[in-house]
Amino acid sequence: VRRLVRLYPRLWRDRYGEEFTALLAGSPRTWRTAADIVLGALDAHQRNGGKRMRRLIPWTLLVLVAAVLGWLNYHSSDDVQPVAAGLLLAGFGFSFWRPRLAWLFVVVLWLAIPISGVVADANNDHPGLAKAHPLYETLVALIPTALGAIAGVGARWVAGRARA
Protein backbone atom coordinates (compact mmCIF):
# COMPACT_ATOMS: atom_id res chain seq x y z
CA VAL A 1 0.00 0.00 0.00
CA ARG A 2 2.85 2.39 0.84
CA ARG A 3 4.25 2.07 -2.67
CA LEU A 4 1.03 3.65 -3.95
CA VAL A 5 2.22 6.98 -2.52
CA ARG A 6 4.48 7.16 -5.57
CA LEU A 7 1.34 7.61 -7.69
CA TYR A 8 0.92 11.11 -6.26
CA PRO A 9 2.52 14.12 -8.01
CA ARG A 10 6.01 15.03 -6.75
CA LEU A 11 4.89 18.43 -5.46
CA TRP A 12 2.14 16.77 -3.44
CA ARG A 13 4.59 14.17 -2.06
CA ASP A 14 7.03 16.91 -1.07
CA ARG A 15 4.30 18.58 0.93
CA TYR A 16 2.24 15.69 2.36
CA GLY A 17 4.30 12.56 1.59
CA GLU A 18 5.88 12.03 5.00
CA GLU A 19 2.74 12.51 7.08
CA PHE A 20 0.71 10.54 4.54
CA THR A 21 3.11 7.60 4.83
CA ALA A 22 2.93 7.86 8.62
CA LEU A 23 -0.88 7.68 8.36
CA LEU A 24 -0.67 4.64 6.09
CA ALA A 25 1.42 2.84 8.70
CA GLY A 26 -1.65 2.81 10.95
CA SER A 27 -4.24 2.15 8.21
CA PRO A 28 -5.67 -1.26 7.36
CA ARG A 29 -4.04 -2.85 4.30
CA THR A 30 -7.18 -3.56 2.33
CA TRP A 31 -8.26 -3.22 -1.29
CA ARG A 32 -10.56 -0.43 -0.17
CA THR A 33 -7.64 1.56 1.25
CA ALA A 34 -5.61 0.93 -1.92
CA ALA A 35 -8.52 2.09 -4.11
CA ASP A 36 -8.95 5.20 -1.96
CA ILE A 37 -5.24 6.05 -2.36
CA VAL A 38 -5.41 5.56 -6.15
CA LEU A 39 -8.48 7.82 -6.38
CA GLY A 40 -6.74 10.39 -4.16
CA ALA A 41 -3.68 10.30 -6.44
CA LEU A 42 -5.87 10.86 -9.51
CA ASP A 43 -7.52 13.79 -7.76
CA ALA A 44 -4.11 15.26 -6.80
CA HIS A 45 -2.91 14.99 -10.41
CA GLN A 46 -6.08 16.63 -11.65
CA ARG A 47 -5.70 19.51 -9.19
CA ASN A 48 -2.01 19.87 -9.98
CA GLY A 49 -2.71 19.89 -13.72
CA GLY A 50 -5.51 22.42 -13.19
CA LYS A 51 -3.12 24.77 -11.39
CA ARG A 52 -0.55 24.40 -14.17
CA MET A 53 -3.22 25.13 -16.77
CA ARG A 54 -4.39 28.22 -14.89
CA ARG A 55 -0.80 29.47 -14.79
CA LEU A 56 -0.50 28.97 -18.57
CA ILE A 57 -3.69 30.87 -19.45
CA PRO A 58 -2.25 34.43 -19.33
CA TRP A 59 0.84 33.38 -21.29
CA THR A 60 -1.18 31.61 -23.97
CA LEU A 61 -3.44 34.65 -24.33
CA LEU A 62 -0.43 36.94 -24.39
CA VAL A 63 1.25 35.00 -27.20
CA LEU A 64 -2.03 35.03 -29.16
CA VAL A 65 -2.47 38.79 -28.73
CA ALA A 66 1.20 39.39 -29.62
CA ALA A 67 0.72 37.24 -32.75
CA VAL A 68 -2.34 39.30 -33.75
CA LEU A 69 -0.44 42.56 -33.19
CA GLY A 70 2.52 41.20 -35.16
CA TRP A 71 0.14 40.22 -37.96
CA LEU A 72 -1.38 43.74 -37.90
CA ASN A 73 2.09 45.30 -38.00
CA TYR A 74 3.12 42.99 -40.83
CA HIS A 75 0.16 44.07 -42.94
CA SER A 76 0.18 47.76 -42.02
CA SER A 77 1.79 50.06 -44.51
CA ASP A 78 2.05 53.57 -43.11
CA ASP A 79 -0.89 53.46 -40.70
CA VAL A 80 0.54 52.42 -37.35
CA GLN A 81 -2.36 53.65 -35.23
CA PRO A 82 -4.19 50.28 -34.96
CA VAL A 83 -0.94 48.61 -33.89
CA ALA A 84 -0.17 51.34 -31.35
CA ALA A 85 -3.74 51.18 -30.00
CA GLY A 86 -3.48 47.40 -29.75
CA LEU A 87 -0.18 47.60 -27.87
CA LEU A 88 -1.62 50.19 -25.50
CA LEU A 89 -4.80 48.20 -24.79
CA ALA A 90 -3.01 44.85 -24.48
CA GLY A 91 -0.35 46.38 -22.22
CA PHE A 92 -3.09 47.84 -20.04
CA GLY A 93 -5.23 44.69 -19.92
CA PHE A 94 -2.48 42.19 -19.15
CA SER A 95 -0.79 44.44 -16.59
CA PHE A 96 -4.11 45.11 -14.86
CA TRP A 97 -4.75 41.35 -14.75
CA ARG A 98 -1.29 40.36 -13.42
CA PRO A 99 0.53 43.53 -12.29
CA ARG A 100 3.59 41.66 -11.01
CA LEU A 101 4.30 40.30 -14.48
CA ALA A 102 3.75 43.66 -16.26
CA TRP A 103 7.35 44.08 -17.41
CA LEU A 104 7.39 40.58 -18.93
CA PHE A 105 4.13 41.31 -20.74
CA VAL A 106 5.66 44.51 -22.13
CA VAL A 107 8.68 42.62 -23.46
CA VAL A 108 6.60 39.88 -25.14
CA LEU A 109 4.09 42.30 -26.68
CA TRP A 110 6.82 44.62 -27.86
CA LEU A 111 8.82 41.74 -29.40
CA ALA A 112 5.93 41.19 -31.84
CA ILE A 113 6.89 44.47 -33.58
CA PRO A 114 10.58 43.87 -34.41
CA ILE A 115 9.85 40.23 -35.29
CA SER A 116 7.03 41.09 -37.70
CA GLY A 117 9.19 43.95 -39.07
CA VAL A 118 12.04 41.57 -39.79
CA VAL A 119 9.64 39.10 -41.47
CA ALA A 120 8.07 41.90 -43.57
CA ASP A 121 11.52 43.13 -44.62
CA ALA A 122 12.61 39.61 -45.52
CA ASN A 123 9.49 39.12 -47.64
CA ASN A 124 9.76 42.65 -49.04
CA ASP A 125 6.00 42.95 -48.73
CA HIS A 126 5.63 46.69 -49.12
CA PRO A 127 7.94 47.62 -51.96
CA GLY A 128 8.08 51.27 -52.85
CA LEU A 129 6.59 52.53 -49.61
CA ALA A 130 8.50 55.06 -47.58
CA LYS A 131 8.98 52.98 -44.44
CA ALA A 132 10.16 54.19 -41.12
CA HIS A 133 13.58 53.00 -40.05
CA PRO A 134 13.12 49.56 -38.36
CA LEU A 135 15.02 50.62 -35.23
CA TYR A 136 12.92 53.78 -34.96
CA GLU A 137 9.69 51.79 -35.44
CA THR A 138 10.78 49.31 -32.79
CA LEU A 139 11.65 51.97 -30.24
CA VAL A 140 8.44 53.88 -30.88
CA ALA A 141 6.44 50.67 -30.31
CA LEU A 142 7.77 50.57 -26.75
CA ILE A 143 5.98 53.81 -25.89
CA PRO A 144 2.33 52.65 -26.13
CA THR A 145 3.19 49.23 -24.69
CA ALA A 146 4.94 50.67 -21.64
CA LEU A 147 2.32 53.40 -21.19
CA GLY A 148 -0.44 50.81 -21.29
CA ALA A 149 1.38 48.61 -18.78
CA ILE A 150 2.04 51.52 -16.39
CA ALA A 151 -1.62 52.55 -16.64
CA GLY A 152 -2.70 48.94 -16.02
CA VAL A 153 -0.54 48.56 -12.93
CA GLY A 154 -1.70 51.97 -11.67
CA ALA A 155 -5.38 51.16 -12.27
CA ARG A 156 -4.98 47.86 -10.45
CA TRP A 157 -3.33 49.61 -7.52
CA VAL A 158 -6.13 52.20 -7.37
CA ALA A 159 -8.76 49.43 -7.58
CA GLY A 160 -7.02 47.56 -4.76
CA ARG A 161 -6.94 50.66 -2.56
CA ALA A 162 -10.61 51.41 -3.28
CA ARG A 163 -11.59 47.83 -2.34
CA ALA A 164 -9.58 48.03 0.89
Added chain:
Amino acid sequence: MTKQNAGIGGLGRFAEPAVLVLVSLAEGPKHGYAITADIDQVSGIHLGPGTLYGAIARLEERGLIEPLPSEDRRRPYRLTGAGAAALRAHLHTLERVTATGSRRLADT
Protein backbone atom coordinates in the same frame (compact mmCIF):
# COMPACT_ATOMS: atom_id res chain seq x y z
CA MET B 1 0.60 30.34 -0.43
CA THR B 2 -2.93 29.86 0.80
CA LYS B 3 -6.00 31.14 -0.92
CA GLN B 4 -8.52 32.63 1.49
CA ASN B 5 -12.05 31.51 0.80
CA ALA B 6 -14.99 32.21 3.06
CA GLY B 7 -16.89 28.95 2.81
CA ILE B 8 -16.72 25.24 2.26
CA GLY B 9 -18.92 25.20 -0.83
CA GLY B 10 -17.77 23.81 -4.16
CA LEU B 11 -15.76 20.95 -2.68
CA GLY B 12 -17.66 18.29 -4.62
CA ARG B 13 -17.18 14.77 -3.25
CA PHE B 14 -14.83 16.18 -0.60
CA ALA B 15 -17.54 18.37 1.00
CA GLU B 16 -18.64 15.83 3.60
CA PRO B 17 -15.11 14.69 4.54
CA ALA B 18 -14.08 18.35 4.79
CA VAL B 19 -16.90 19.12 7.23
CA LEU B 20 -15.99 16.06 9.28
CA VAL B 21 -12.34 17.18 9.40
CA LEU B 22 -13.41 20.66 10.53
CA VAL B 23 -15.66 19.15 13.23
CA SER B 24 -12.78 17.01 14.41
CA LEU B 25 -10.34 19.92 14.53
CA ALA B 26 -12.89 22.06 16.38
CA GLU B 27 -11.90 20.04 19.43
CA GLY B 28 -8.22 20.96 19.04
CA PRO B 29 -5.19 20.31 16.81
CA LYS B 30 -4.84 16.75 15.51
CA HIS B 31 -2.69 14.87 13.01
CA GLY B 32 -4.06 12.68 10.21
CA TYR B 33 -4.37 9.46 12.17
CA ALA B 34 -6.07 11.18 15.13
CA ILE B 35 -8.50 12.94 12.77
CA THR B 36 -9.46 9.62 11.13
CA ALA B 37 -9.93 7.93 14.52
CA ASP B 38 -12.01 10.84 15.86
CA ILE B 39 -14.25 10.94 12.78
CA ASP B 40 -14.69 7.18 12.98
CA GLN B 41 -15.76 7.47 16.62
CA VAL B 42 -18.03 10.51 16.20
CA SER B 43 -19.79 9.62 12.94
CA GLY B 44 -19.04 5.98 12.27
CA ILE B 45 -17.55 7.00 8.92
CA HIS B 46 -14.08 5.69 8.12
CA LEU B 47 -12.23 8.14 5.88
CA GLY B 48 -9.63 6.51 3.65
CA PRO B 49 -6.19 8.16 3.55
CA GLY B 50 -6.68 9.47 0.00
CA THR B 51 -10.03 11.04 0.89
CA LEU B 52 -8.68 12.50 4.14
CA TYR B 53 -5.72 14.17 2.46
CA GLY B 54 -7.87 15.34 -0.46
CA ALA B 55 -10.02 17.16 2.09
CA ILE B 56 -7.03 18.42 4.12
CA ALA B 57 -5.32 19.85 1.00
CA ARG B 58 -8.48 21.70 -0.01
CA LEU B 59 -9.15 23.07 3.47
CA GLU B 60 -5.55 24.22 3.82
CA GLU B 61 -5.65 25.89 0.41
CA ARG B 62 -8.77 27.79 1.45
CA GLY B 63 -7.16 28.91 4.70
CA LEU B 64 -9.73 27.02 6.81
CA ILE B 65 -7.11 24.89 8.55
CA GLU B 66 -3.37 25.35 9.02
CA PRO B 67 -0.47 22.99 9.68
CA LEU B 68 1.54 23.09 12.89
CA PRO B 69 5.20 22.05 13.19
CA SER B 70 5.71 18.37 12.48
CA GLU B 71 5.89 15.89 15.37
CA ASP B 72 7.83 12.75 14.50
CA ARG B 73 6.69 12.60 10.82
CA ARG B 74 3.10 13.37 11.84
CA ARG B 75 1.96 16.90 11.16
CA PRO B 76 -0.91 18.23 13.27
CA TYR B 77 -3.46 20.67 11.85
CA ARG B 78 -5.59 23.23 13.58
CA LEU B 79 -8.73 25.15 12.72
CA THR B 80 -8.19 28.79 11.68
CA GLY B 81 -10.57 31.65 12.51
CA ALA B 82 -11.97 31.45 8.97
CA GLY B 83 -12.38 27.69 9.39
CA ALA B 84 -14.31 28.11 12.64
CA ALA B 85 -16.58 30.71 11.01
CA ALA B 86 -17.17 28.49 7.97
CA LEU B 87 -17.97 25.48 10.16
CA ARG B 88 -20.32 27.55 12.32
CA ALA B 89 -22.19 28.80 9.24
CA HIS B 90 -22.39 25.29 7.80
CA LEU B 91 -23.68 23.78 11.05
CA HIS B 92 -26.24 26.57 11.33
CA THR B 93 -27.55 25.69 7.86
CA LEU B 94 -27.64 21.99 8.76
CA GLU B 95 -29.59 22.79 11.95
CA ARG B 96 -32.17 24.70 9.92
CA VAL B 97 -32.49 21.85 7.44
CA THR B 98 -32.73 19.28 10.23
CA ALA B 99 -35.39 21.29 12.07
CA THR B 100 -37.43 21.79 8.89
CA GLY B 101 -37.12 18.12 7.95
CA SER B 102 -38.16 16.95 11.42
CA ARG B 103 -41.13 19.33 11.50
CA ARG B 104 -42.32 18.21 8.09
CA LEU B 105 -41.97 14.57 9.03
CA ALA B 106 -44.00 15.20 12.21
CA ASP B 107 -46.78 16.76 10.12
CA THR B 108 -47.17 13.69 7.91
